[in-house]
Amino acid sequence: MKLQQLEPTTTAGRKFVELAEMHAAEAATRAAEHDRDGTFPVEAVEAMKASGFVAGPIPEEFGGMGVMTVSEVGVAVNRLGRTDASLAIAINMHLVTCLIATRLLRGAREAGDAEQIAVLEGFMQLLGARMIAMANVTEAGTDVRHPMTEAKPVDGGWRIDGRKIFGTLSPVADIILVDARHQRDDGTWGRARAIVTRGTPGMQVMDNWDALGMRGSGSHDIVYDNCFVPDAFLLPSDAWGDVSEDFLIVGSAGQVGLVATFLGIAETARDYVANMLQTRTKQPSGKVIASRSGIQHGMAELEIALATCRAHIAENHARMDALLVDRPVASVTEDELHELTARAQITKLVSQRAAIDVVDKALELSGGAGYFSTSPLSRMYRDVRAGPFMQPFSPNEAYEYIGQVALSQPLDIDH
Amino acid sequence: MKLQQLEPTTTAGRKFVELAEMHAAEAATRAAEHDRDGTFPVEAVEAMKASGFVAGPIPEEFGGMGVMTVSEVGVAVNRLGRTDASLAIAINMHLVTCLIATRLLRGAREAGDAEQIAVLEGFMQLLGARMIAMANVTEAGTDVRHPMTEAKPVDGGWRIDGRKIFGTLSPVADIILVDARHQRDDGTWGRARAIVTRGTPGMQVMDNWDALGMRGSGSHDIVYDNCFVPDAFLLPSDAWGDVSEDFLIVGSAGQVGLVATFLGIAETARDYVANMLQTRTKQPSGKVIASRSGIQHGMAELEIALATCRAHIAENHARMDALLVDRPVASVTEDELHELTARAQITKLVSQRAAIDVVDKALELSGGAGYFSTSPLSRMYRDVRAGPFMQPFSPNEAYEYIGQVALSQPLDIDH
Amino acid sequence: MKLQQLEPTTTAGRKFVELAEMHAAEAATRAAEHDRDGTFPVEAVEAMKASGFVAGPIPEEFGGMGVMTVSEVGVAVNRLGRTDASLAIAINMHLVTCLIATRLLRGAREAGDAEQIAVLEGFMQLLGARMIAMANVTEAGTDVRHPMTEAKPVDGGWRIDGRKIFGTLSPVADIILVDARHQRDDGTWGRARAIVTRGTPGMQVMDNWDALGMRGSGSHDIVYDNCFVPDAFLLPSDAWGDVSEDFLIVGSAGQVGLVATFLGIAETARDYVANMLQTRTKQPSGKVIASRSGIQHGMAELEIALATCRAHIAENHARMDALLVDRPVASVTEDELHELTARAQITKLVSQRAAIDVVDKALELSGGAGYFSTSPLSRMYRDVRAGPFMQPFSPNEAYEYIGQVALSQPLDIDH
């Protein structure tokens, strides 16, 4: 059975996905080593800079490839996920930032907001010049809408203090977007985004990522201790805790690569075990294992889970592009964004779980062979479990959010 | 949350789906009565003849609406399934026959096969003139590839003897396509399709359909007892038991309405219970039931199952049209048909089960109200369970088939 | 494979279960008719009075059979559930009342509470004389801890006003225990239990039960309209809304028959379909259907669900008897009762769902035969879905309760 894979739909997208496949093939040769040693695939990101892949979703006017769809970023990350899931979720951090910045610029141009246009064009220049950006939002003991990291006003700017975890891509990021809270004049808290450039004093990547899986993703803690940020680099966004438009874009478009990675893992698990079953034989009959009826039943279960994973992502991609790409930014209502985000969270819940099920079934069908450390399946088993931890919603929170949107009830996802 | 429904994509399709929605609204007013009494909605089919709906998937040259996609037949049947699932699966019998005949004619014209063209054009004329056709394949104690109904040569034609079950649409069908076996000169069995017109002596609709659900579908037994068919009306197809191209088209395109009906049931169950939860209150708080966190969690589970149902169907529709509509008939390989059929069977397994889960969850969220005979949910609970019985594969057989296709193993689905 | 059934453990229990099996065999002959017509099996209850079965869980000193375990009531109801689930849940209403009254008397005697002893001994005399009792608690629009039915003080007693639903066993109950609220002197609400005898003016059984399944259970609405109850017949229990000891006994011991009934349905579904598969043959091979590998796989799934249903119930039975029967009443702590109730609710969630799955799988394995109205499986499909509606917790509430007990958090099951 031929793989029924996600495909790009535009010329720029096809070129972008071809590059992804090339980088994926290269990464395949080193992924096991990075996994074993817990090292970040710096060389892969270098190659992506050289090929222009990292500027895929940047408009051509800024030196990018001009990939404008959300879906094609998903397709490209899917290809990377097939050989190196750590690399996929890491570079996805950057690609999503490109996507979001491009959309923000489009909105600013629609609105004719000169100041915003200037700031964002500057940012796009940096991304077009192949600098690497990442968001740094997660903290222990709170959710992403309530950062405890704090920005305090100091002379000419702000000092940032706090500690972030799960800082995926941190070994190579040039620009880090740090969510922080800051006290407003009326005593309430606002949430701001600080732009910190690599090497700023007071900012330290802790080099401490050591996890069950995704070991090459460089998801280190980052500590900010009196880290100075100039006034222009602190972008205030919303009230602390708000479910803002910004948050909803992260919760919808921002999920695309995160789910595509796990589809990639599942696809590879499928191919790997199908090949094993079709070539290995078993006594006493000596026939290929694939000829056994129990095995065929199990393989059907695997294919069903894989198809579920892919179908959700395909439908979600179509909705994403229809709402976020084909429509003027200002025409999209908050209700539409909530429905898109609820749908994206459904896709995330179902497809990441389906990917886990595919790997589990592949292990089962391997008959024990997949349990050895040297088997690619054993790495997939560890990597694929990372899915449900991905921000901004834990599975429990996602259920609450989906139910509330479905029933048009007030949002209350942390009660 | 607004329903994210399947949509038609062509002008003809949009008109067709609009008619479906009109007929669905009419059928809604009588569905409960037909369910209670086990009567067939003859008046609904009459209205569909009057509106031209029944000739939707017939080319305009033969008087039809010219709906050429497989997917849009699915969308139309989906709309009917929302209010009267019995009517939906019944008329689907006819619509699928139109689809398949149109494709056969397209193939014959591609090939320049004059004889086939003549036969099929004649058939299309009848369908364009709004005659109603149905296939009559299922028998007790055997599978659809091995009909025990027999065609024996007699003077000037054949006599048909046998008994069929699940003859959905039989109360109004003008033309019945009866699968039968016939002994060939070499002693082996062939499988043929006899065209029997309503009222032929020896053919009797038993008027005995009395089931748990789908009570208005008219799925009576039909007995053929020395029923004469002229030579020209017996179309030999394949070897008895073969998985033929014909069989694969039924197993892929032929499933579209069967799954769309159950999506329709699920959509209505969702809307019904969501409305109930948003309007009914509960003591001691007096707040709407929808405000409760447990209810929101349950509603999220319902939405997830519904999204899974829809995503599988949407992806399947796209593949159907790409292979069966956009491509020349002769260009489609047997392997491609097997993959399409395996994919369609995955969709059937998952989406019909998901529809069952949606109705089950709606019942649960109704808190007991849905269990009363007068509740639409109680009819849905009975109707929706019919899904997994739909031909040509039982769930157990579908698993075997999918596994064998996935692993490129010899087909053996009844061992 | 021989059925691995629940068994009684005492001499009295064995006799009681034997009677249950006799009554089950009789009920089998009329269950389909009562189901079709929605009539209550009055004759079955009469037979149970004649045999003494209805006084099974009443001490011998009051004329009962002296069955003292909770588990054996479950086993007996399980046997009835195999042939007539409506009868099983109906008579269970009465048997549970016997169990609870017996335990209350035991507690009163332990404590030497003469007044309580007198009241309860009087009640036990009535039950020993084979009068039929039922609790009448459920109302639309509120939960069982917050009855809106009200008891207001009048001269010499109370008037009861309100409407109850799901009054299972109402066609034959002699004594009805009605939960009501009453305003206390300090303005707060208390919850009381009124003892209403059949035929009291102002009390009307509405004879309106018409549901998807459990059609013979007589679960009519009962309306109380200025229904007088003497002072001595209003037993004040707790604060309105409290999770009291009384409530916990209902939520634990009170569940035993409710889950055992559904196990009984599942057991019969299993036997029915296993027999069908082992005797019916299928073409073209002509071998019994049971010989097919897909069918065997499905049967294994059925057996697994059935074993899960039974294992949960067996373990739960052991815990019930250990805590509620073997221990002095006063020695059981509230924490222990909560743990027992949480465990019972887990059993209810899992075993009722497993029973639904067994019937679903039996339908699937029947290949369509089970879908006909005349098939016992189609009645089972309707009856078995009643399980999750059983009081006092809906599934959503049960999850909340279990989670709160597991994590030692404050109870809050209706937020």
Next chain:
Amino acid sequence: MKLQQLEPTTTAGRKFVELAEMHAAEAATRAAEHDRDGTFPVEAVEAMKASGFVAGPIPEEFGGMGVMTVSEVGVAVNRLGRTDASLAIAINMHLVTCLIATRLLRGAREAGDAEQIAVLEGFMQLLGARMIAMANVTEAGTDVRHPMTEAKPVDGGWRIDGRKIFGTLSPVADIILVDARHQRDDGTWGRARAIVTRGTPGMQVMDNWDALGMRGSGSHDIVYDNCFVPDAFLLPSDAWGDVSEDFLIVGSAGQVGLVATFLGIAETARDYVANMLQTRTKQPSGKVIASRSGIQHGMAELEIALATCRAHIAENHARMDALLVDRPVASVTEDELHELTARAQITKLVSQRAAIDVVDKALELSGGAGYFSTSPLSRMYRDVRAGPFMQPFSPNEAYEYIGQVALSQPLDIDH
């Protein structure tokens, strides 16, 4: 919520389980280290020899503790599984061998088979003297009923040639029972069991176990290359491929520790995450995480899975002891053994999967904390997945076997 754990039922069993708890507490201190380094806990087995634990299931007449039930071996292994699952499955290898040998001796004594009695008493002396035994059955590319390892007659005995995998406990085993095939005079193959003592020339433990989990179990390959075994040490059993009584005892009683280990993992995962949730707080509310409704729902799901795991094992234990311990050996029919084995395989399928689900849910509830290498949950996630690989049936084979036993069909589990 207090853990509702499996408990021993006899005096000897209680002492045995107390020792298990002591050894479990000791093992807890080194389990993470053995896991990291892939080293076998030799010191733990030494301690078990010193305490007499390894002779637990050996009759007192041979110097053992006299634990005679199957269930109590399960309970003891369950305690070990809570802190060191590798150690648990390793020593279980030995304990099961003790159980089986004891049963064989009982059977021989019943039958008065002097020769068998002598051999088995000799073997029991060794076990009573605290020698460590293991079975060595699994090979790549065949199932356990069809060993390809071969015994060929040589002067005074046999030479053994072959390679075994998954040789759990191999670092410390003194006596290895090696399944092999041997050609009989009539040319057919028989299956025999060779007793190989550690250090025999030609037998080499490959020290190559390096897996995803169960890293301290010492499950090395063992190569037999012209390894001599005296005549008396080759016990012929059955025809090659037969499902023999011997096989059924392994498939039933032999599973007890294998499933109990995974229950132990699940119990520890539950306690670990429950403690975390009840003590860690989360912003912005600052309340303990356990207070959140989504978390409570997730915890209920965990408890349900854990209860399912435990309920299946408890019921299975009762059946084991009733058939294999309380009954004379000769009175147990082959049908009864098949039913017991089918039931044990159901327990294995359900309880090992439930244990996987518990660990998965604990990871989810940990919110990411459990994914770090240093978290005990990350080791549990790797260890718990070993369950479904345990012999003698893969999950696919187990489904076939259960279905065939349930439907009284001929056994055919490798077609």
